Amino acid sequence: MKNEFTLCVKRFFQINRTLKMSKLTTAILPNLRRNLLKINHLSNRSNGSYYSQISNNAAKENKILDYLRAKIEATGPISVADYMKEALISPCSGYYMSRDVFGTSGDFITSPEISQIFGELIGIWYFNEWSRIGQPQPLQLVEFGPGRGTLTDDILRVFSKLTSPSQYKLSVHFIEVSPHLRQVQMSRLCPENLNESSYDKSFITKYGFPITWHPHLTTVPEAFSLYLAHEFFDAMPIHKFQKTQDGWREILIDFKDNELRYIISRNPTAASKVLIDEKEERDHIEVSPESGILLESILKRIEEDGGIALIADYGHMGTKTDTFRAFKEHKLHDPLKNPGEVDLTADVDFKYFSELAKNKAVVVGPVSQASFLKNMGADIRLEKLMQFADAANQKSLKTGYEMLTSPDQMGERFKFLALYPTILEDFLTKYPPAGFDQT
Numbered sequence: 001m002k003n004e005f006t007l008c009v010k011r012f013f014q015i016n017r018t019l020k021m022s023k024l025t026t027a028i029l030p031n032l033r034r035n036l037l038k039i040n041h042l043s044n045r046s047n048g049s050y051y052s053q054i055s056n057n058a059a060k061e062n063k064i065l066d067y068l069r070a071k072i073e074a075t076g077p078i079s080v081a082d083y084m085k086e087a088l089i090s091p092c093s094g095y096y097m098s099r100d101v102f103g104t105s106g107d108f109i110t111s112p113e114i115s116q117i118f119g120e121l122i123g124i125w126y127f128n129e130w131s132r133i134g135q136p137q138p139l140q141l142v143e144f145g146p147g148r149g150t151l152t153d154d155i156l157r158v159f160s161k162l163t164s165p166s167q168y169k170l171s172v173h174f175i176e177v178s179p180h181l182r183q184v185q186m187s188r189l190c191p192e193n194l195n196e197s198s199y200d201k202s203f204i205t206k207y208g209f210p211i212t213w214h215p216h217l218t219t220v221p222e223a224f225s226l227y228l229a230h231e232f233f234d235a236m237p238i239h240k241f242q243k244t245q246d247g248w249r250e251i252l253i254d255f256k257d258n259e260l261r262y263i264i265s266r267n268p269t270a271a272s273k274v275l276i277d278e279k280e281e282r283d284h285i286e287v288s289p290e291s292g293i294l295l296e297s298i299l300k301r302i303e304e305d306g307g308i309a310l311i312a313d314y315g316h317m318g319t320k321t322d323t324f325r326a327f328k329e330h331k332l333h334d335p336l337k338n339p340g341e342v343d344l345t346a347d348v349d350f351k352y353f354s355e356l357a358k359n360k361a362v363v364v365g366p367v368s369q370a371s372f373l374k375n376m377g378a379d380i381r382l383e384k385l386m387q388f389a390d391a392a393n394q395k396s397l398k399t400g401y402e403m404l405t406s407p408d409q410m411g412e413r414f415k416f417l418a419l420y421p422t423i424l425e426d427f428l429t430k431y432p433p434a435g436f437d438q439t
């Protein structure tokens with residue numbers, strides 16, 4: 001596979017030499033503005049009642065708390081990472097496993113649910129970046145933790161405007177652990193196949209592109225891919241460490257007086273011995289080795305099979321300390337109360353990601369969400385959608401745009417990071433990717 005992608009890139013550069021790069025960029029490479037214009041007559045998306053047929057069957061009793069209590073009593077305190085994993089994705093009644101947690105009736109709302117502009121601009125970004133490197137095929141769109149499937153729905157709407165299933169070999173691959181959310185995603189993208197959810201079968205989306213669901217990246221075919229992780233890494237388990245007089249110690253979770261509580265490990269744990277950078281200057285840190293392992297697998301695939309990754313999440317550049325928190329009904333909640341019934345999350349450490357990726361990929365960004373969306377033409381798209389909207393929709397379009405871009409809402413806290421194969425380094429230096437100028 002590596003050879004195929006390398007050959008494709010070589011071919012691309014050969015064409016460039018013949019046509020002269022500047023000519024190619026203006027004449028052949030699709031230009032962002034033109035693509036924005038092409039999707040202009042795509043109207044406001046329908047938010048319909050895709051989800052009404054899917055019941056919300058959150059467990060009444062707290063099975064996870066009972067299980068954690070028994071486990072801690074039998075084998076001792078657990079790491080925050082083990083706690084997160086149990087509370088979020090335990091097959092018995094993990095938070096994500098059996099309910100729709102998004103939107104006004106859920107616990108939190110994500111950018112693609114707020115405004116169609118978000119997914120459309122990401123769609124244009126992918127199309128543009130893929131086109132700039134010669135549209136290698138077959139092409140896969142691989143999304144980690146697609147939630148309700150709204151982001152990919154918006155991306156495919158854009159792709160189906162700019163390409164057609166018969167013209168391009170594009171397939172979609174969802175990596176989703178939750179059986180309930182797989183159903184929600186299916187109802188959104190291939191409603192005719194509802195209730196057929198399966199990891200072993202492909203389905204055809206309403207746009208005509210095939211889609212397959214996967215438990216892990218390992219089962220996704222090795223081919224040129226556009227990887228997408230939006231608000232996925234913030235749900236990955238983290239370990240927490242505290243600097244003490246005796247050195248770094250791991251924060252663990254114990255069960256005492258009928259409730260869960262934090263304790264500081266008396267001795268170093270395996271995690272505290274291997275996960276802390278000796279130059280670390282903060283006195284409290286959070287590390288997600290599981291995110292690191294997954295990122296390594298994505299980097300390996302990008303390098304060997306070709307691909308581009310876009311990671312968007314709330315995060316920091318190795319500066320924050322305690323970011324572990326819980327949400328219930330859009331309000332902050334005690335992370336140790338009601339496990340399995342509340343969202344648990346921690347900011348993504350983009351410095352850790354950038355350092356892990358350096359020398360293995362070309363790392364672009366991170367830039368703030370506001371910068372990315374504005375660089376990609378969010379204002380132009382908003383203006384166009386407003387022209388076709390009634391008064392109520394105009395209000396919600398404006399509010400959505402504000403939420404996504406305003407510095408005191410999601411504009412600054414959310415960051416975008418892109419990864420490309422190292423073979424493209426010179427090209428990207430000369431012709432930087434769209435969306436990533438610092439504004």
Ligand SMILES: C[S@@+](CC[C@H](N)C(=O)[O-])C[C@H]1O[C@@H](n2cnc3c(N)ncnc32)[C@H](O)[C@@H]1O
Pocket residue numbers: 088089096110111112113144145146147148151175176177178181215229230231232235236
């Ligand atoms: C915060 S939601 C993000 C939803 C979506 N990306 C969006 O922006 O609306 C996290 C998603 O990741 C999924 N998820 C969480 N942990 C996972 C894991 N270990 N493997 C696969 N999916 C996971 C959840 O089921 C959910 O779909």
